[in-house]
Amino acid sequence: MQFLLPAAGLALLTVPAIVLLYFLKVRRPEVRVSTLMFWRRFVADRQANAPWQRLRPSLLLLLQLLGAIVLGIGLMRPGLVGAAGINATTVVMIDASPSMAATDVSPSRFGAAVDRARSLAGQMQPGQQMAVILLSDHAQLLAAPTGDASLIRSALDRARLSGTPGDFAEGISLANSILTGRPGGSIILFSDGHSRAPSSPARVVAPLTYQSIGTTGENAAIETMARSASGSVFLRVANYGRNTRDIKIEMRADGRLTDVLPMKLEGNTTTDLTWSRLPASTQVLEAKLTPGDAFALDDRAWLVIAEPPRHNILLVTAENGFLEKALKLRPGVEVTTVKPADYKPGRYDLVVFDGFVPTGKLPEPALLVNPPAGQGPVPLGAAIDPGSVLPGDVRDPLLSHVSLRELHVQSAAAVKPPAGWRTVISAAAGPLMLIKEDEPRDALLTFDLHHSDLPLQAAFPILVQNLLDYLLPGGFENQVFAPSQAVTLIPEPGAKWADVTGPDGHTTRLTPPAGSQAFPPFTASDQPGVYSVRQQLSSGQRQSRFVVQLQDPSISRIAPGAEPFLQPLDKPPGTLPRGTLEIWPFLVAAGVVLLVIEWLVYLINPTRSWIRRGIRGTGA
Amino acid sequence: MVLSAAELALLGRLDLAYRRPRSGLYAGERRSPRSARSPEFADFRPYVAGDDFRQIDWPAYARLEKLMLRLYVAEEEACLNVVLDTSGSMAMGQPPKWQAARRLAAALSFVGLAAMDRVQVGCLGGGRLPPMRGRDGVSRVWTFLESLEPAGETGPAELRRVQWARPGLTVVISDFLVEDGSWSPPVAGLASRRQEPVLWQVLAPEEEHPSITGDLKLIDVETERTRELTITPGLVADYHRALAAHRSELARAAQSAGGRFLHSGSADDLEATILAGLRAGVVRRS
Numbered sequence: 001m002q003f004l005l006p007a008a009g010l011a012l013l014t015v016p017a018i019v020l021l022y023f024l025k026v027r028r029p030e031v032r033v034s035t036l037m038f039w040r041r042f043v044a045d046r047q048a049n050a051p052w053q054r055l056r057p058s059l060l061l062l063l064q065l066l067g068a069i070v071l072g073i074g075l076m077r078p079g080l081v082g083a084a085g086i087n088a089t090t091v092v093m094i095d096a097s098p099s100m101a102a103t104d105v106s107p108s109r110f111g112a113a114v115d116r117a118r119s120l121a122g123q124m125q126p127g128q129q130m131a132v133i134l135l136s137d138h139a140q141l142l143a144a145p146t147g148d149a150s151l152i153r154s155a156l157d158r159a160r161l162s163g164t165p166g167d168f169a170e171g172i173s174l175a176n177s178i179l180t181g182r183p184g185g186s187i188i189l190f191s192d193g194h195s196r197a198p199s200s201p202a203r204v205v206a207p208l209t210y211q212s213i214g215t216t217g218e219n220a221a222i223e224t225m226a227r228s229a230s231g232s233v234f235l236r237v238a239n240y241g242r243n244t245r246d247i248k249i250e251m252r253a254d255g256r257l258t259d260v261l262p263m264k265l266e267g268n269t270t271t272d273l274t275w276s277r278l279p280a281s282t283q284v285l286e287a288k289l290t291p292g293d294a295f296a297l298d299d300r301a302w303l304v305i306a307e308p309p310r311h312n313i314l315l316v317t318a319e320n321g322f323l324e325k326a327l328k329l330r331p332g333v334e335v336t337t338v339k340p341a342d343y344k345p346g347r348y349d350l351v352v353f354d355g356f357v358p359t360g361k362l363p364e365p366a367l368l369v370n371p372p373a374g375q376g377p378v379p380l381g382a383a384i385d386p387g388s389v390l391p392g393d394v395r396d397p398l399l400s401h402v403s404l405r406e407l408h409v410q411s412a413a414a415v416k417p418p419a420g421w422r423t424v425i426s427a428a429a430g431p432l433m434l435i436k437e438d439e440p441r442d443a444l445l446t447f448d449l450h451h452s453d454l455p456l457q458a459a460f461p462i463l464v465q466n467l468l469d470y471l472l473p474g475g476f477e478n479q480v481f482a483p484s485q486a487v488t489l490i491p492e493p494g495a496k497w498a499d500v501t502g503p504d505g506h507t508t509r510l511t512p513p514a515g516s517q518a519f520p521p522f523t524a525s526d527q528p529g530v531y532s533v534r535q536q537l538s539s540g541q542r543q544s545r546f547v548v549q550l551q552d553p554s555i556s557r558i559a560p561g562a563e564p565f566l567q568p569l570d571k572p573p574g575t576l577p578r579g580t581l582e583i584w585p586f587l588v589a590a591g592v593v594l595l596v597i598e599w600l601v602y603l604i605n606p607t608r609s610w611i612r613r614g615i616r617g618t619g620a
Numbered sequence: 621m622v623l624s625a626a627e628l629a630l631l632g633r634l635d636l637a638y639r640r641p642r643s644g645l646y647a648g649e650r651r652s653p654r655s656a657r658s659p660e661f662a663d664f665r666p667y668v669a670g671d672d673f674r675q676i677d678w679p680a681y682a683r684l685e686k687l688m689l690r691l692y693v694a695e696e697e698a699c700l701n702v703v704l705d706t707s708g709s710m711a712m713g714q715p716p717k718w719q720a721a722r723r724l725a726a727a728l729s730f731v732g733l734a735a736m737d738r739v740q741v742g743c744l745g746g747g748r749l750p751p752m753r754g755r756d757g758v759s760r761v762w763t764f765l766e767s768l769e770p771a772g773e774t775g776p777a778e779l780r781r782v783q784w785a786r787p788g789l790t791v792v793i794s795d796f797l798v799e800d801g802s803w804s805p806p807v808a809g810l811a812s813r814r815q816e817p818v819l820w821q822v823l824a825p826e827e828e829h830p831s832i833t834g835d836l837k838l839i840d841v842e843t844e845r846t847r848e849l850t851i852t853p854g855l856v857a858d859y860h861r862a863l864a865a866h867r868s869e870l871a872r873a874a875q876s877a878g879g880r881f882l883h884s885g886s887a888d889d890l891e892a893t894i895l896a897g898l899r900a901g902v903v904r905r906s
Binding site: 028029030031032033034035036037038039040 | 797832840849855862
């Protein structure tokens with residue numbers, strides 16, 4: 001322990017001063033009376049105004065001395081020497097990855113990280129500054145460098161967990177920009193090692209202290225729950241820990257416990273099982289692992305059993321069996337295939353044109369595959385060799401579970417994305433897949449499927465399903481989304497608004513902005529569970545559901561990770577100053593409590609013998 | 621002059637209320653339990669051997685042919701003993717208790733002397749006036765009372781030392797504010813000496829209802845003892861309770877000795893004080 005302000009020890013002189021005051025005697029007016037026999041002995045503690053009397057035992061004196069000693073020591077700012085100290089400018093980075101929700105440390109890894117950051121804010125000395133960066137989907141600067149601990153605490157109160165792993169590279173970049181030109185800076189990272197690692201070792205401009213949070217990797221999860229065409233339910237359960245676990249899976253149909261499936265899971269294994277006791281007319285099936293573990297986000301899974309809405313899709317193609325089969329994989333879809341020559345506009349939920357584009361206005365929505373040059377909503381150029389396919393954005397819902405690593409495209413049409421269109425898949429020489437983001441929605445594949453190996457890959461049917469999710473009205477229905485992922489609700493024709501009710505009962509109303517028919521993305525999807533959507537149509541209301549749950553093994557592996565790999569500093573970091581954990585707030589609080597007790601003892605009627613002994617004098 | 625003419629006129633209509641007549645040494649104006657020659661007929665009784673022939677009622681013998689003795693009421697003097705507390709505490713109060721107590725002693729003496737009782741006035745602190753009878757003694761009593769000054773310390777033990785010439789009514793006028801010792805034994809000692817005790821307490825208004833408050837140092841005027849106090853409403857309430865208990869103790873001591881206890885205030889005028897005596901049955905209207 002050390003004292004940061006030893007000079008404040010002069011305040012302890014109040015201790016002898018208090019004792020001195022007790023030596024002083026109260027000058028009481030003298031009154032002559034006939035007798036003292038009716039006056040009970042009672043002397044309250046008063047200010048003294050005459051010198052010297054015998055010091056009498058007093059509870060009040062004891063409490064005042066204790067209060068003065070505690071407050072005096074508190075003023076000297078005692079502190080316990082800590083491991084990580086505060087430098088001139090400290091950037092605190094807090095990992096908000098989903099794994100930080102694990103409760104193997106109290107109250108959670110994320111809560112513990114925030115608490116430690118709050119403690120560091122309390123240790124700031126005059127002249128020191130601190131900034132806070134939250135590593136979530138993107139790095140967020142919660143608090144710019146400031147010496148005001150209250151601002152830091154206020155910013156920490158706003159910190160929330162993210163649904164996706166934190167972006168460490170962005171966080172380091174932000175920290176570097178803060179610390180550049182600030183000598184004596186340092187970075188403290190509170191993390192469990194599950195933030196997204198940069199592709200190459202990060203460069204830092206100041207020494208980084210990694211404070212690992214988390215104690216265990218023991219976690220079991222329901223990795224997948226799906227329903228087959230035969231009606232049975234497929235479950236994949238994983239044990240990401242090292243120890244064998246005896247677990248049970250509770251199956252609840254519409255909230256009623258229907259079955260309990262016991263199983264023994266070896267460490268680092270997965271087990272598949274099929275369950276076929278699904279009661280008829282079940283709307284929502286829930287599977288839950290018991291007993292729970294430190295990471296509850298992946299212990300439950302939901303399946304919306306309700307019949308999906310029927311959709312009619314028209315496929316206009318000369319011959320494309322791959323595309324036709326991929327479209328028909330979707331439940332509740334009626335696919336009609338016609339030759340281009342036989343095409344007639346009709347009432348379809350989606351029209352897929354393969355190598356053909358009709359003249360005139362396109363039906364809405366439409367999926368264009370390899371349209372002829374110069375036709376269609378997007379002007380296409382000459383055929384080019386697109387080169388190697390670039391990796392897609394893993395956060396793009398259209399590329400969810402789609403691997404582009406082995407995709408090869410022989411030729412594609414040169415295209416420049418017009419306004420309102422976004423490139424989803426691109427190659428070295430140009431885009432391969434575009435989508436129109438505003439209503440009505442369209443999608444465009446710039447290459448002939450037969451001139452690529454895409455239809456032969458597992459990614460093809462998944463990509464088609466993702467496209468159908470995006471293009472079909474109500475494509476989100478019964479689908480599963482990751483926590484905190486923005487859910488795009490495709491409105492039914494004529495939908496005025498949609499109410500989304502989460503598992504906690506909170507309802508969010510989505511209304512298309514003026515001049516648009518599209519709903520804004522639903523972003524309040526941080527809680528796992530079943531979300532219900534109610535769309536207000538001109539002809540009535542439409543009810544549907546979607547599911548938010550964690551099905552990402554990389555997140556479910558919660559064992560604390562290693563320190564991030566960094567480039568060596570350009571200059572030696574020197575020795576980090578040893579910080580101190582100041583304990584004066586506790587001492588001040590104790591002193592205030594003592595003074596309050598002293599005040600209460602002074603006020604209350606001295607009926608208890610021990611109090612009376614303390615506060616009354618010995619009498620004249 | 622201790623008492624005014626109006627007060628003397630008031631007292632002239634009063635008489636002391638002895639609970640039972642006492643036999644005196646001399647004939648007086650009080651009815652005696654003994655029969656004697658006097659103008660007032662009392663009763664007949666049969667003659668027995670040894671009776672005085674002179675008391676035989678011969679007209680009755682003529683009618684009844686039985687020897688009957690005629691009995692008359694004996695009138696003898698009664699004794700009033702007034703004991704006045706002259707301790708220092710009697711000088712306390714506003715108005716002082718001493719004035720009220722001295723006037724009370726003068727008044728009772730006047731009533732007794734006017735009724736031809738044998739009156740003796742003494743002090744708890746020592747000193748007394750020889751017994752006297754008749755209105756001639758009034759001036760002597762008053763002179764004696766005016767010569768007294770309250771001072772010093774007295775206590776219940778002083779009551780034992782007072783000399784009692786005759787059995788009678790003993791009125792002790794005091795504030796009875798003594799910390800050491802109990803009043804019960806000396807009061808019981810009065811009864812054993814065939815005295816009918818009357819304990820008449822005189823207190824000042826501030827002793828009945830203390831108005832002092834705050835941090836004070838109280839000094840006992842008799843013992844010079846001191847006590848530092850913080851006087852609060854709660855402490856004053858305790859004072860009232862202790863005073864009431866003290867009075868109950870005095871009343872019990874008086875009753876167990878066949879006597880009475882009463883109290884009056886130093887601010888009361890003589891009429892109010894006598895009214896207290898009337899209520900307690902110590903005096904009565906003649």
